[in-house]
Amino acid sequence: MTVLADRPTVSGRTRVSHPGPGRRLRPLVRSGLDHLLMGTVTLLFASPILYMFIGSLKPDDQVLDGLSGFVPRDLSLDNYADVFATFDDPSTGFFLNFFGTSVIVTGVVVLGGLVVNSMAAYALARLRWRGRDAVLILVLALLVLPFEAIAVPLFYLLNDFRNTMAVQSVPLIANAFSIFLFYSFFLKLPKEIEEAGRLDGAGPWRIFVRIIVPMSKPVFATVAILSFLTQWGMFLWPVLMVSDPSVRPLPLAISVYQGQPPFAWGDIMAFGVMMVLPMLLVFLVFQRWFVRSVASTGLKG
Amino acid sequence: MTAPPPPGSPRTRPKARREEWAGPLMALPAIAGLVLFVALPFAMAIGLSLFNVRLDSFRPPEFFALEQYRRILVSSEFSGDFYRALGNNVLFAAVIVPVQVTAALGLALLLNRPLRGMPVFRTFFFMPVVFPMALIATVWRLIFDPGPDGMLNSVLGLATFGLFSPHDWLGEASTAMPSIMLLSLWQGVGLQMVIILAGLQGIPGQLYEAAEVDGAGRWQRFRAVTLPGLRNTLVFVALVTTILSFRLFDQVYILTRGGPDGATSTVMHLAVTTAFAESNVGRAAAMTVVLFVVVLCLTLLQRRLVTQEREIS
Numbered sequence: 078m079t080v081l082a083d084r085p086t087v088s089g090r091t092r093v094s095h096p097g098p099g100r101r102l103r104p105l106v107r108s109g110l111d112h113l114l115m116g117t118v119t120l121l122f123a124s125p126i127l128y129m130f131i132g133s134l135k136p137d138d139q140v141l142d143g144l145s146g147f148v149p150r151d152l153s154l155d156n157y158a159d160v161f162a163t164f165d166d167p168s169t170g171f172f173l174n175f176f177g178t179s180v181i182v183t184g185v186v187v188l189g190g191l192v193v194n195s196m197a198a199y200a201l202a203r204l205r206w207r208g209r210d211a212v213l214i215l216v217l218a219l220l221v222l223p224f225e226a227i228a229v230p231l232f233y234l235l236n237d238f239r240n241t242m243a244v245q246s247v248p249l250i251a252n253a254f255s256i257f258l259f260y261s262f263f264l265k266l267p268k269e270i271e272e273a274g275r276l277d278g279a280g281p282w283r284i285f286v287r288i289i290v291p292m293s294k295p296v297f298a299t300v301a302i303l304s305f306l307t308q309w310g311m312f313l314w315p316v317l318m319v320s321d322p323s324v325r326p327l328p329l330a331i332s333v334y335q336g337q338p339p340f341a342w343g344d345i346m347a348f349g350v351m352m353v354l355p356m357l358l359v360f361l362v363f364q365r366w367f368v369r370s371v372a373s374t375g376l377k378g
Numbered sequence: 379m380t381a382p383p384p385p386g387s388p389r390t391r392p393k394a395r396r397e398e399w400a401g402p403l404m405a406l407p408a409i410a411g412l413v414l415f416v417a418l419p420f421a422m423a424i425g426l427s428l429f430n431v432r433l434d435s436f437r438p439p440e441f442f443a444l445e446q447y448r449r450i451l452v453s454s455e456f457s458g459d460f461y462r463a464l465g466n467n468v469l470f471a472a473v474i475v476p477v478q479v480t481a482a483l484g485l486a487l488l489l490n491r492p493l494r495g496m497p498v499f500r501t502f503f504f505m506p507v508v509f510p511m512a513l514i515a516t517v518w519r520l521i522f523d524p525g526p527d528g529m530l531n532s533v534l535g536l537a538t539f540g541l542f543s544p545h546d547w548l549g550e551a552s553t554a555m556p557s558i559m560l561l562s563l564w565q566g567v568g569l570q571m572v573i574i575l576a577g578l579q580g581i582p583g584q585l586y587e588a589a590e591v592d593g594a595g596r597w598q599r600f601r602a603v604t605l606p607g608l609r610n611t612l613v614f615v616a617l618v619t620t621i622l623s624f625r626l627f628d629q630v631y632i633l634t635r636g637g638p639d640g641a642t643s644t645v646m647h648l649a650v651t652t653a654f655a656e657s658n659v660g661r662a663a664a665m666t667v668v669l670f671v672v673v674l675c676l677t678l679l680q681r682r683l684v685t686q687e688r689e690i691s
Contacts, residue, residue, distance in 0.1 A: 111493055118488070119502045125564070126505060128529065129517050141520055143532030197408035206401030212409055219416050221677050225625045225646050226670035229653050229662045230422035231415065233431070251411025281400035310510030312628045316650065328512035332632045335516045342520065349513045360508045361501075368504060371569060372576035 132346035133157070140342035156347035163344060170322025175330040176351070178242060182326055183308040185246040190255055190304050191297060197251075198259030199285050203271065216260075219253040225313065232317040240321040245314065255300045262296035263289065299370040302363070309356050327352045420670075427664035433657035446664035460665065462640045463648040470559060470644070471623035478563050479616050482570035483608075489571070490578045500575075504568035511565065515632040518561040522547040522633075548634055551641040558629055558642055566622070570615045577611030578604070610684055617680035621673050645669045 127147065132140040134152040139145070164172045200206070201213050231248060238244040266289070274284040290297070315329040325333070331352060335345050360367050427446050429439040450460040489500050506514065521529040524546035531544040547557045581603065589599045605612075627646040630636060636643035636651070645665055653662035 108493065112495070115488065115493070115495070115499050118485070119499055122502045122506060122564070122568075125514075125517050125521065126509075128520070129513075132520075141523055141525075141527050143527045143529065144536060146520075146529060193408040193411065196404040197406075200401040200404040204401035204404070206398050209401060209405075212405060215409070215417070216412065219412055221674055222416060222420055222670065223621070223625055223673055225627070226666050226673065227416060227419040227423060228646075229649055229659060229666050230419040230426055232653060233426065233433070233659045233663075234419055234422060236433070248411070248415035251408040251415065253412060253416065256408060256412075281404070285404070306508060310512065312510070312512050312631075313646070313650070316631065317654065328510045328628075331516055332512050335519065335632070345516060349516060353509055353513055356508050356510075357505075360505070364501060367508070368500070368572050371507070372572040 137343040156343040189250040194255040202263035431660040486574040511628040581607035
């Protein structure tokens with residue numbers, strides 16, 4: 078945490094060039110004002126989130142209620158129970174279906190992606206084989222393609238596989254950007270690693286699994302976090318491919334839920350909290366990694 | 379280090395061969411995935427855009443040459459909608475890029491100081507980034523609710539002692555896009571902020587000290603040290619934000635469906651509606667190809683701007 082926030086800079090140091098009566102008071106007032114400013118900005122960022130959390134605990138008719146939506150009154154967990162009660166037959170889908178779909182699809186894309194993309198990057202960065210340079214150029218060229226540019230033809234191509242978990246996950250496992258992140262990292266590892274391994278008689282597979290992977294935790298964490306972030310919120314692809322509630326992921330499910338009257342806003346907020354909670358917990362626990370990953374790559378999705 | 383064994387000696391040959399095979403084998407799964415699900419669909423996007431392909435018709439696709447492009451770019455029937463959507467993307471980028479980058483720079487500067495509790499503040503500024511857009515759009519629907527109980531209406535009513543009458547933020551053409559922009563800003567600014575913050579930490583402290591010795595004030599130090607030091611970071615952030623602006627879809631789909639009257643329509647939203655509601659895959663593909671050309675140009679522009687800087691320094 079300290080890496081990003083606590084390093085003092087010269088511009089931030091308190092100036093001592095103003096002698097006078099206010100000398101002692103000044104830093105105190107300044108730091109007070111500073112905290113006030115920071116607190117106000119924090120409130121701007123936190124209030125929609127706070128609103129969601131409080132709303133999820135309030136009776137439905139007290140959520141959309143102007144500023145009093147923030148007043149924690151008549152709190153209960155009823156809304157959470159209501160979410161499970163609302164989604165209780167195959168025509169509406171079950172909440173655990175939505176949640177399970179998101180977990181499975183995200184799990185397959187993140188874990189499968191870590192394995193497949195790191196292997197490819199290792200082959201491209203550290204092994205010599207015919208055709209390697211051509212493959213590398215292909216990967217770098219595909220970096221420029223946003224998913225949006227291929228969504229429509231992919232939807233056409235995979236039309237027969239609609240409403241499956243496979244179609245939501247398998248096409249997204251291989252990822253040029255993940256390969257690129259692994260590739261840049263592997264390229265910087267010292268050459269001696271493989272030489273030492275080779276002297277011991279280890280082949281490329283064993284060197285990769287036993288030596289390279291354990292050395293490369295930071296890049297694995299970065300790729301895992303970025304793909305988790307993208308995948309948990311993935312919306313465009315399920316909009317195109319999923320209509321069956323039994324394989325509907327959470328983002329699509331909440332968009333359907335909040336679009337159908339009657340609007341039980343307390344329940345909808347409870348749905349939202351349950352949807353974001355896994356992400357939020359992972360973020361709070363691995364915050365340093367989150368921030369560092371995003372800062373180092375600067376790309377989400 | 380020991381001398382390398384002579385080439386072709388029996389001890390190295392099997393290993394060299396192993397590597398020759400291991401490389402393609404290890405690359406295979408990912409490369410197959412990329413070819414099948416990225417490269418092929420992209421080639422298909424171009425191919426489909428040259429045909430009249432419809433999902434709801436059993437007739438074989440008819441070769442259309444550049445007719446789809448003529449329709450979306452020139453014809454009076456469809457080009458209006460397309461330019462409206464593209465124009466909205468451009469408008470979104472034109473507003474959100476300067477505003478969001480400036481806001482992110484401001485927040486990063488606020489955080490890059492020795493004040494107690496900074497990590498906590500940073501956590502909150504960054505938190506919206508981890509929220510799925512579908513959820514954020516849902517929560518902001520309550521904030522933009524047209525009734526007097528909508529959060530924004532309620533706050534504005536209170537701040538003006540009741541003078542402000544409730545406004546239909548998402549339902550009126552003039553405020554629908556600004557509303558989408560506002561929630562996108564709230565969600566995205568934390569991302570740019572941490573990138574700029576990392577850039578700020580990369581500026582050597584001696585530069586500031588030297589500037590201070592020369593008698594440079596706060597503003598002068600910002601102009602002479604901070605901004606030049608952040609140049610590449612800011613170019614990068616601005617272009618990534620621009621590209622994201624052209625991919626705009628989720629919040630539009632959930633909150634306004636492109637309405638009212640096309641005021642929030644975007645290229646992606648129009649493409650999805652064309653492919654889905656109208657089953658016209660060919661025309662939708664042509665739209666995404668145009669989108670790709672825009673994104674490609676922006677990416678090339680970014681690479682150019684950043685390399686130029688490297689050559690100078």
